[in-house]
Amino acid sequence: xxxxxxxxxxxxxxxxxxxxxxxxxxxxxxxxxxxxxxxxxxxxxxxxxxxxxxxxxxxxxxxxxxxxxxxxxxxxxxxxxxxxxxxxxxxxxxxxxxxxxxxxxxxxxxxxxxxxxxxxxxxxxxxxxxxxxxxxxxxxxxxxxxxxxxxxxxxxxx
Amino acid sequence: xxxxxxxxxxxxxxxxxxxxxxxxxxxxxxxxxxxxxxxxxxxxxxxxxxxxxxxxxxxxxxxxxxxxxxxxxxxxxxxxxxxxxxxxxxxxxxxxxxxxxxxxxxxxxxxxxxxxxxxxxxxxxxxxxxxxxxxxxxxxxxxxxxxxxxxxxxxxxxxxxxxxxxxxxxxxxxxxxxxxxxxxxxxxxxxxxxxxxxxxxxxxxxxxxxxxxxxxxxxxxxxxxxxxxxxxxxxxxxxxxxxxxxxxxxxxxxxxxxxxxxxxxxxxxxxxxxxxxxxxxxxxxxxxxxxxxxxxxxxxxxxxxxxxxxxxxxxxxxxxxxxxxxxxxxxxxxxxxxxxxxxxxxxxxxxxxxxxxxxxxxxxxxxxxxxxxxxxxxxxxxxxxxxxxxxxxxxxxxxxxxxxxxxxxxxxxxxxxxxxxxxxxxxxxxxxxxxxxxxxxxxxxxxxxxxxxxxxxxxxxxxxxxxxxxxxxxxxxxxxxxxxxxxxxxxxxxxxxxxxxxxxxxxxxxxxxxxxxxxxxxxxxxxxxxxxxxxxxxxxxxxxxxxxxxxxxxxxxxxxxxxxxxxxxxxxxxxxxxxxxxxxxxxxxxxxxxxxxxxxxxxxxxxxxxxxxxxxxxxxxxxxxxxxxxxxxxxxxxxxxxxxxxxxxxxxxxxxxxxxxxxxxxxxxxxxxxxxxxxxxxxxxxxxxxxxxxxxxxxxxxxxxxxxxxxxxxxxxxxxxxxxxxxxxxxxxxxxxxxx
Ligand code: FES
Ligand code: FES
Numbered sequence: 054x055x056x057x058x059x060x061x062x063x064x065x066x067x068x069x070x071x072x073x074x075x076x077x078x079x080x081x082x083x084x085x086x087x088x089x090x091x092x093x094x095x096x097x098x099x100x101x102x103x104x105x106x107x108x109x110x111x112x113x114x115x116x117x118x119x120x121x122x123x124x125x126x127x128x129x130x131x132x133x134x135x136x137x138x139x140x141x142x143x144x145x146x147x148x149x150x151x152x153x154x155x156x157x158x159x160x161x162x163x164x165x166x167x168x169x170x171x172x173x174x175x176x177x178x179x180x181x182x183x184x185x186x187x188x189x190x191x192x193x194x195x196x197x198x199x200x201x202x203x204x205x206x207x208x209x210x211x
Numbered sequence: 212x213x214x215x216x217x218x219x220x221x222x223x224x225x226x227x228x229x230x231x232x233x234x235x236x237x238x239x240x241x242x243x244x245x246x247x248x249x250x251x252x253x254x255x256x257x258x259x260x261x262x263x264x265x266x267x268x269x270x271x272x273x274x275x276x277x278x279x280x281x282x283x284x285x286x287x288x289x290x291x292x293x294x295x296x297x298x299x300x301x302x303x304x305x306x307x308x309x310x311x312x313x314x315x316x317x318x319x320x321x322x323x324x325x326x327x328x329x330x331x332x333x334x335x336x337x338x339x340x341x342x343x344x345x346x347x348x349x350x351x352x353x354x355x356x357x358x359x360x361x362x363x364x365x366x367x368x369x370x371x372x373x374x375x376x377x378x379x380x381x382x383x384x385x386x387x388x389x390x391x392x393x394x395x396x397x398x399x400x401x402x403x404x405x406x407x408x409x410x411x412x413x414x415x416x417x418x419x420x421x422x423x424x425x426x427x428x429x430x431x432x433x434x435x436x437x438x439x440x441x442x443x444x445x446x447x448x449x450x451x452x453x454x455x456x457x458x459x460x461x462x463x464x465x466x467x468x469x470x471x472x473x474x475x476x477x478x479x480x481x482x483x484x485x486x487x488x489x490x491x492x493x494x495x496x497x498x499x500x501x502x503x504x505x506x507x508x509x510x511x512x513x514x515x516x517x518x519x520x521x522x523x524x525x526x527x528x529x530x531x532x533x534x535x536x537x538x539x540x541x542x543x544x545x546x547x548x549x550x551x552x553x554x555x556x557x558x559x560x561x562x563x564x565x566x567x568x569x570x571x572x573x574x575x576x577x578x579x580x581x582x583x584x585x586x587x588x589x590x591x592x593x594x595x596x597x598x599x600x601x602x603x604x605x606x607x608x609x610x611x612x613x614x615x616x617x618x619x620x621x622x623x624x625x626x627x628x629x630x631x632x633x634x635x636x637x638x639x640x641x642x643x644x645x646x647x648x649x650x651x652x653x654x655x656x657x658x659x660x661x662x663x664x665x666x667x668x669x670x671x672x673x674x675x676x677x678x679x680x681x682x683x684x685x686x687x688x689x690x691x692x693x694x695x696x697x698x699x700x701x702x703x704x705x706x707x708x709x710x711x712x713x714x715x716x717x718x719x720x721x722x723x724x725x726x727x728x729x730x731x732x733x734x735x736x737x738x739x740x741x742x743x744x745x746x747x748x749x750x751x752x753x754x755x756x757x758x759x760x761x762x763x764x765x766x767x768x769x770x771x772x773x774x775x776x777x778x779x780x781x782x783x784x785x786x787x788x789x790x791x792x793x794x795x796x797x798x799x800x801x802x803x804x805x806x807x808x809x810x811x812x813x814x815x816x817x818x819x820x821x822x823x824x825x826x827x828x829x830x831x832x833x834x835x836x837x838x839x840x841x842x843x844x845x846x847x848x849x850x851x852x853x854x855x856x857x858x859x860x861x862x863x864x865x866x867x868x869x870x871x872x873x874x875x876x877x878x879x880x881x882x883x884x885x886x887x888x889x890x891x892x893x894x895x896x897x898x899x900x901x902x903x904x905x906x907x908x909x910x911x912x913x914x915x916x917x918x919x920x921x922x923x924x925x926x927x928x929x930x931x932x933x934x935x936x937x938x939x940x941x942x943x944x945x946x947x948x949x950x951x
Contacts, residue, residue: 073324073326074326075326075329075330076324076325080325084241084325088232089232089239090232090233091232092236092398092399092447093238093400093477094398094399094480094880095480095880096479096480097480097880097881099879099880099881100398100880129232130230130231130232131231133231133232134231139230143230146226146230147222147223147226147227148222150222150223150844150845150847150848152223152229152230152677153448153676153678153679153849153852154398154399154445154446154447154676154677155225155226155228155229155230155234155677156236156397156398156447156448157398158229158230159232162230180888181888181889184887185887185888185889186887187887187888188885188887189888190396190448190852190885191398191448191852192848192851192852193848193851193852193854193855193894194851194887194888194891195891195892195893195894196848196851197888198888
């Protein structure tokens with residue numbers, strides 16, 4: 054079976070890759086483009102570790118096919134910091150110790166960024182609901198919520 | 212040592228790599244020309260393979276289909292790491308037609324892409340001759356056995372006459388409990404990339420114990436250990452499941468050898484439910500006898516855990532009971548039920564998490580029978596020494612934990628009567644329980660190297676599955692050498708480094724931290740020799756006794772001069788780095804002299820919705836006495852993670868097996884319930900200022916396990932307080948609480 058040639062944009066850069074029909078966007082990012090920041094925790098849409106933005110919308114990249122990225126724009130954790138400068142969410146995650154093993158962290162940061170793009174001033178409950186699909190086995194969560202609230206406040210200039 | 216870094220809440224040194232996606236985990240070391248392997252798992256729970264249809268071999272991209280029919284016979288030389296069950300023999304994978312449990316690897320498909328390997332694995336037809344497996348300890352055909360003595364744990368311990376004391380006790384409780392099988396389910400699935408170069412094998416493999424993985428794979432393949440290198444700089448959570456080396460590592464290496472290419476093999480989330488260990492289901496009886504004023508007169512603890520047919524997995528289920536409270540008459544008994552499932556393994560707080568559940572819920576029930584506050588009951592039975600060994604505790608701050616915890620939590624506001632506290636229509640309950648875990652320390656080694664630029668490189672084959680090993684070890688090295696943390700670079704997760712013990716049992720700080728401290732001191736001694744031998748050095752011809760290290764400078768003892776820096780000493784000797792490798796084991800005298808454990812007091816507030824029977828944790832607080840806290844920010848973080856592990860154990864986690872064939876019916880993240888962001892309330896962690904001069908030179912006891920232990924009983928006790936219903940089964944589910 055011939056592979057598909059996909060032309061897309063990842064973190065603002067034009068990229069191309071070859072993929073198989075069943076290959077997920079997650080595997081294309083990780084194995085074809087060596088962007089390993091998005092993680093595979095379940096491959097069934099249940100853990101959020103593979104979260105990326107597709108045309109600005111938060112998706113589980115394990116549930117998106119590589120070919121579906123054709124002509125669209127993908128944003129991953131690798132595009133979050135501006136050079137050496139961390140995004141406020143990344144900085145607040147470090148300050149609040151909102152990560153341990155770090156395997157869930159890229160997915161949570163991408164999801165949190167998507168939340169703040171929609172709602173710059175979320176309530177704690179809104180943060181908890183929004184991130185309920187991002188499983189973390191290590192941290193105890195509370196610090197994650199605090200870090201997101203704190204980053205939101207900073208980004209609002211509050 | 213003048214602590215500048217130790218005790219400071221530094222942020223995580225590996226944090227930047229993790230928040231930017233730059234940190235590389237095992238599956239992320241893709242190799243040129245890499246092929247992909249997929250394990251085919253058995254779909255029966257017991258029996259034998261009668262046929263494998265070779266048609267799938269001809270599917271596009273398939274490089275090999277390996278099964279017992281064509282796999283080479285592997286040497287499987289005897290090898291047991293400290294982490295392997297001492298009785299029984301590990302699973303030999305693809306070596307015969309026997310199926311011992313559901314999900315056992317029965318074939319391996321290797322193809323040039325993952326998609327093609329998965330396609331062929333799905334197409335592979337295997338026929339079986341199936342028998343009926345026994346997969347539950349309550350099955351009538353399941354027979355408990357006494358574990359073969361393995362020296363680590365006595366199966367039966369008795370002091371006094373507990374039966375007679377129980378029969379004559381003024382007040383008694385006698386309860387049984389049943390705690391579900393759990394899987395670790397770290398968010399990173401197991402994965403191994405194997406690459407051969409002649410007869411040398413490199414494994415990028417998820418492991419909490421790279422030194423053991425190296426030795427185990429060398430034994431399986433009959434190789435010299437120095438020809439195997441295991442690399443694992445980051446572990447995406449593990450909680451015990453990556454301590455042993457499981458069959459998939461062997462399979463990855465085998466596949467790579469068969470197809471002559473590097474091979475990546477990652478387990479699916481489903482496969483994480485049956486081939487890589489689990490917390491064994493336990494059945495327990497706990498009987499307590501006491502005087503009217505609440506002095507314990509008898510404790511009888513009988514516990515049974517699951518194991519497999521081919522290995523006896525032993526955990527310290529009853530150990531906490533032996534010493535936790537003062538009582539003249541105590542009997543603990545431990546049994547195993549061999550089942551047709553894979554071998555269980557250590558899971559966060561192994562043994563104590565389940566055993567302390569039985570003890571602490573029984574104690575709560577006794578408190579109600581006596582009409583005594585549960586904390587007061589524990590205070591009345593606080594022992595002066597460890598009565599099971601007659602050794603003093605190296606330190607024990609349990610009551611201090613209760614005091615500061617109760618104060619901060621607001622325990623005094625609790626009205627003891629069940630169902631007496633409400634918030635609108637919700638029933639509110641508060642519960643408390645004791646946590647404990649031994650302060651272990653296995654032998655460990657480390658290397659310290661001082662470079663000409665005055666920076667230090669530290670190496671040890673330790674792991675960091677998230678608690679902050681990178682950071683805390685850097686703090687220890689920086690303070691021992693008297694230099695800023697920014698001048699220390701610590702590397703771990705490589706079997707070429709000096710060996711370290713398993714990253715489990717809450718001992719990494721004690722074991723590896725002690726080794727790093729010793730290696731830093733040893734390198735300082737070498738530098739003193741260098742300086743003394745150098746005629747131009749102010750320390751020329753001076754002995755160690757006449758010199759001292761102050762803030763990373765060597766000077767005459769008590770002298771006013773700032774002395775020579777590391778860079779100056781190394782530079783004067785031609786700039787060749789100076790290094791020392793040191794192994795450290797705990798002084799056996801200390802083990803014989805003291806009983807060494809971390810302790811904690813856990814407080815929980817739950818709400819129970821009486822209409823739908825849902826219990827939720829609203830607030831929880833853990834107060835711990837665990838020796839010196841090296842990094843309060845990361846220590847707190849680790850404890851919070853342990854506490855929610857306990858919430859999962861109490862209210863959600865349960866790997867449910869189909870009794871017909873042992874198939875886990877909830878082998879995915881949608882139905883293996885874990886706490887999510889929305890489930891987790893306000894959590895608080897406190898540390899008692901505990902100074903333990905005996906346990907190790909750093910005075911640390913470890914936190915990873917003790918922070919999970921105690922949560923489940925505290926929650927169950929809170930549920931009783933809320934509802935008046937004592938649930939003796941974990942997890943506590945809606946059906947237990949309907950109609951309260
Ligand atoms: S890997 Fe995509 S949701 Fe879990
Ligand atoms: S930090 Fe390990 S899973 Fe979240």
